[in-house]
Amino acid sequence: MPRPSNTEARREQIVAGLLKAMAERGYEGASVAEIARAANLSAGLVHYHFKDKQEILLTLVGSLASRARQRFATRTSRLAADDARGRLDAFVDAFLATGPDSDVAAVSGWVTISAEAIRQPEVRVAYEAVVRADLEQLESLVAAVVGKRRARPLAAGLFAAIQGYFVLSASAPGLVPPGSAAGTVKRMAAGLLDAAGPLVRDDA
Template sequence: MGRPSNTEERRQQIVAGLLRVMAERGYERASVTEIAKAAGLSPGLVHYHFKDKQEILLTLVEQLSALVRERVAARLARVKGDDARARVEAFLDAFLATGADADPAAVASWVTISAEAIQQPEVRTLYERAVRSDLEQLEELVGAVTGKRKARAVAAGLFAAIQGYFVLSASVPGLVPPGSAASTVKRMAAGLLDGAQPSEEA
């Protein structure tokens, strides 16, 4: 595969700059000047590659959701055989990544994006598409364990727990003990999956 174009490299730098600034200061205080500084570029180059700050944000939403999809796919590919429970756990691991996979800046930015989705219809459209797609995938994985009837409620509960951990870790750093989110959500998943077996379906 060829090397990315100079334009694409610059755009990536700018999007990464927004992620860094937004993780520290939020979207409102992420000025083009601050984004340019974090990207190591001039404000003029930011304006050359993006028409406004919102366009950078929309690109970031798409990139963050694509990165999560790639991480989920990679984790699922490592599951041996047809172990449905292990596939649910792989999905949860991908979202609540720890160690080398951890990305606190991305988590903080995603929380900010969720707040912007309430205020900006364009952001809401992309955010909702990403969240619905992720939840549908989790529902399908859960359904292989519980059966379809209970899958939506179990998947929604687990997904809400993940999002709640994101909000807590981003808004009150240090409140959630490191690594506890993944282990707690996995224990929740085990309990919910055990309590919703296919034999309970009509």
């Protein structure tokens, strides 16, 4: 894999700085000076690579989405291609499981992004694009188990549970027993899918 250019590396450093600054001060409090401090760079370098704070935030949306998708890809690489239930569990684990690749700051950052999506139309567009793509992927995973006709409402419910855990863990972490989120949602998924019945071949 080629090494990132100095510009790419600097941009990634700045985006990571925003994530750190938001965890400490929220988006409003994450000034360019605070982002620069968190990234161990000068404010001038931040301004050189990004026109404003919103552009950094929009880049962070894509960065966090890529992290979750990479976790999913890593988990599914160990599964058989026809392991539909395993792939669905891997999706839930990629978003919620604790472990060496978990990222509390990323979860908190995603909750902040969802709040900014309500306030800023440009952020809403980027946020909706990521959520739509992730929900469509989850729907396809559910469809592999129960068929297309029944997949959408089940996928929407599971995705809402995932997003709800994000909010709880970021805003009221003491309410969520440590390490419980992924297991609970996987049990919810199993119950919903079993209740829906086996895959109906003519609706796949």
